[in-house]
Amino acid sequence: MIIELEKGFPETVARITQLASKSGNSLETIHGGEIYDTLHCLGDTRQLATHIDYIANLPGVERVWRISSSYKNIAKVVSDENRQKVNRARRPVEVTGADGKVRKFGAGKHIFVVGPDSVQTREQTTIQARRIAEIGDRLGVRDRIIFRAGAYKPRTRPTDFRGLGLEAIDILDEVRETTGLPYVTEIMDHTLAEVLAPRVDMFQIGTRNAQDFKLLEAVGRHGKPVILKRGFGNDATEWFNAAEYIAIQGNLDIVLCERGVKTMFCKDGYNRYTPDFNVIRYAQEKTILPVVFDPSHAAGDDRLVAENYLASLAYRADGTLTEVIHNEDFRAEQQCDARQALHLDLFEKLVEATLQWEERIAPLQAQIEGYFESRKTGK
Numbered sequence: 001m002i003i004e005l006e007k008g009f010p011e012t013v014a015r016i017t018q019l020a021s022k023s024g025n026s027l028e029t030i031h032g033g034e035i036y037d038t039l040h041c042l043g044d045t046r047q048l049a050t051h052i053d054y055i056a057n058l059p060g061v062e063r064v065w066r067i068s069s070s071y072k073n074i075a076k077v078v079s080d081e082n083r084q085k086v087n088r089a090r091r092p093v094e095v096t097g098a099d100g101k102v103r104k105f106g107a108g109k110h111i112f113v114v115g116p117d118s119v120q121t122r123e124q125t126t127i128q129a130r131r132i133a134e135i136g137d138r139l140g141v142r143d144r145i146i147f148r149a150g151a152y153k154p155r156t157r158p159t160d161f162r163g164l165g166l167e168a169i170d171i172l173d174e175v176r177e178t179t180g181l182p183y184v185t186e187i188m189d190h191t192l193a194e195v196l197a198p199r200v201d202m203f204q205i206g207t208r209n210a211q212d213f214k215l216l217e218a219v220g221r222h223g224k225p226v227i228l229k230r231g232f233g234n235d236a237t238e239w240f241n242a243a244e245y246i247a248i249q250g251n252l253d254i255v256l257c258e259r260g261v262k263t264m265f266c267k268d269g270y271n272r273y274t275p276d277f278n279v280i281r282y283a284q285e286k287t288i289l290p291v292v293f294d295p296s297h298a299a300g301d302d303r304l305v306a307e308n309y310l311a312s313l314a315y316r317a318d319g320t321l322t323e324v325i326h327n328e329d330f331r332a333e334q335q336c337d338a339r340q341a342l343h344l345d346l347f348e349k350l351v352e353a354t355l356q357w358e359e360r361i362a363p364l365q366a367q368i369e370g371y372f373e374s375r376k377t378g379k
C-alpha cells in the first residue's frame with residue numbers, strides 16, 4: 001500500500017505509523033516534491049488494508065494506492081481507487097563507503113561492482129582493491145565503485161576451495177579502511193546474517209541460494225543493501241518473488257542481478273550460461289528495483305567478458321558486476337573462476353567505454369526510447 005500525503009500533517013503520519021506497526025508493517029517515507037510525501041507501507045499489508053477507508057479520510061491524505069501484484073513491495077505498477085494504473089518511481093539503492101561517498105544504484109549512472117572472485121590472500125585482495133580505487137580516482141568514478149570479493153564460496157564440488165570465511169571478512173574490513181571503498185560479499189547461511197550484517201556494506205545472494213527463503217528473510221530482517229542474483233533456473237517472476245521475500249521484511253535496498261541462465265545450449269564450452277539480456281528491461285519495467293548485469297559468470301572465459309559487459313550497456317543495465325585479476329601470473333594460483341577473470345587493465349578500458357557510452361550513445365538511446373514512450377501514451 002502506498003499513501004500520498006500532503007506535507008505538514010505530523011498527526012496523520014503518527015496515526016498511520018501506529019496503525020502500521022499494529023499490523024506488523026513498517027513505513028518508509030519518500031520525500032517527494034514540494035507538496036507531497038509518499039509513505040510506503042512495507043510488509044504483508046493485508047491487515048492494514050482493512051483500514052483503507054479510514055486512512056484515505058485522514059487529514060492531508062491525498063490518495064491511497066493499492067498494489068495488485070504477487071510481489072507487492074517491489075512492484076512497479078499500482079492502481080488507484082478507480083483501478084487506474086500508475087507506475088511507481090524507481091527506487092535507487094545507496095551504499096556509502098568509508099570515504100564518505102554514496103554509491104547510488106538506479107539513479108542514472110552506471111555502478112561498477114568489481115573485484116576478484118574470492119579473497120585468497122591479504123596481498124592479492126589489497127593489491128586489487130588499491131588498483132581499483134586508483135582507476136576510480138583516475139577516471140573520476142570513485143563514487144560509482146564497490147569492491148566485491150567472496151569470503152564464503154558456493155562450490156559444485158565439496159573438496160574445492162570454499163573461501164576463507166571470517167578471515168576473509170577481516171581482510172575485507174582492512175581493505176575498506178585503506179581504500180575507502182565499500183565492499184559486497186556473498187552470504188550463504190542465514191545463521192551468519194547476525195554476525196556479518198554489522199560488518200559488510202552490502203550482501204550478495206548467489207544464484208544457487210536465490211530461493212533459500214530463510215536466507216532471503218534473514219537478509220531482509222537485517223536491513224543491509226543486497227545484490228540478489230537470479231537463480232540460473234528461475235524465470236523472471238520467481239526471481240521477483242525471491243526479492244519480495246527480502247522486501248516483505250521491510251528491506252527495499254535490493255539490487256537485482258542477471259547472471260545467465262542454464263539452457264539446452266550450455267555445453268561445448270562456449271556458453272557456461274546463456275546471458276538473458278532481454279530480462280534487464282523486463283525487470284526494470286516490472287519492479288522499482290535497480291537491475292545490474294554480471295558479464296563474468298555467463299562467460300566462464302575472460303575473452304567473452306568484455307563483449308558481455310558492453311552488450312549490457314545497450315540493454316541499459318544500472319551497473320555491472322565484474323570479476324577481475326591483477327596480474328596474469330596469479331591466474332594459475334587462483335582457486336575459483338580463474339578463467340573468467342578479466343585483467344584490470346582491460347577493466348579500466350571498459351570503464352572508459354562506459355563513460356563514452358554515457359556521453360555519446362545514451363542520449364541517442366534516450367531519443368529512441370522516447371519514440372516508444374510516446375507511442376505508449378499517445379502523446
Ligand code: PEP
Nearest residue numbers: 117206207208229259297
Ligand atoms: C560469484 O559471484 O562469485 C558467484 C559464485 O556467482 P553466481 O552465484 O552468479 O554463480
Ligand code: MN
Nearest residue numbers: 117323336337
Ligand atoms: Mn565467481
